[in-house]
Amino acid sequence: MKSLKQMDRGALSDALDHAGQRTTPQREMVFSVLLDERNHPTADEVYTRTKSRMPTISMATVYNCLEALVTCGLVKQVNIEREPTRYCPNLSPHAHFHCRETGRVYDVPVPEGMMKDLVKVLPGNYSADSVELVFRGHLEKGKTK
Amino acid sequence: MKSLKQMDRGALSDALDHAGQRTTPQREMVFSVLLDERNHPTADEVYTRTKSRMPTISMATVYNCLEALVTCGLVKQVNIEREPTRYCPNLSPHAHFHCRETGRVYDVPVPEGMMKDLVKVLPGNYSADSVELVFRGHLEKGKTK
DNA sequence: ATTTGATTTAGAATAATTCTAAACTATGTT
DNA sequence: AACATAGTTTAGAATTATTCTAAATCAAAT
Missing domain, CATH: 3.30.1490.190 (Ferric-uptake regulator, C-terminal dimerisarion domain)
Structure with a gap:
């Protein structure tokens, strides 16, 4: 799936809005990537997947977006044994x-x-x-x- | 407490021996530090505490010793949210x-x-x-x- | 005594993440 | 519409816990 379903798009902007943050193409794309393949990717993996759909995005932005999604409650960090942090949209x-x-x-x-x-x-x-x-x-x- | 109780000393060399590792002053000291103040210190904190009793010990050795203790089953690593690993002798x-x-x-x-x-x-x-x-x-x- | 292998050590290297500062974008105001 | 303001993105530098490296030391076993 290449883009966010209407439902998810709504949930995203509501949640971001509620946290005083803007809905941006990068945040939508990163969220979409997380929903798309829910195998607990690391930031690096999210970066690779997102870059394939939005080649100009930077690693820093991926971290920023992930943090925004975590802050607004749509995504949870999963930490296992000091391995790189993984991201999980299962709430x-x-x-x-x-x-x-x-x-x-x-x-x-x-x-x-x-x-x-x-x-x-x-x-x-x-x-x-x-x-x-x-x-x-x-x-x-x-x-x- | 400045040194290992006889009981702990025995448990230590047994456990190390069982894992094919030697009992060394550094390993005894690090183990002693862990038993002494069981507040889940990080490697850095273990280093500071150990250094105060054995000033020549190095950070690398502290990591080595902690790894040996974990390998032989006397100590457990505790990882919380990607913070530095903590060490816990509560089995x-x-x-x-x-x-x-x-x-x-x-x-x-x-x-x-x-x-x-x-x-x-x-x-x-x-x-x-x-x-x-x-x-x-x-x-x-x-x-x- | 000598060899062998494990251990210690200082410092370099690594890797995930955060920080920085500049460029960009969007929004609200006159 | 032009402008100010604030939030966001970006590349690259900085940070930090940890691991690696290679030489020196030590201990056990021949």
């Missing part, structure tokens, strides 16, 4: 699985409410606004996905 | 809490078996050997710890 609560063999990261759906329940292990004076759950291991032979 | 299953205000990281004890139970959310073909659970937020006024 529903989920965990991550990191395959040691391929290095790939997979979203893992979790039962409704589970992420919230986890917070209950915290002592009373700890107030958490985010919960991250990351598994590491390998995929059994068979499925690739 | 019992636990979660982490990252305070956005102070940047500090706290160990959070979890109910027996909980970390293992979390693995059950994974699809059958996902085989996890490690589970990481990180909360981010802030500490309510009152206790500092």
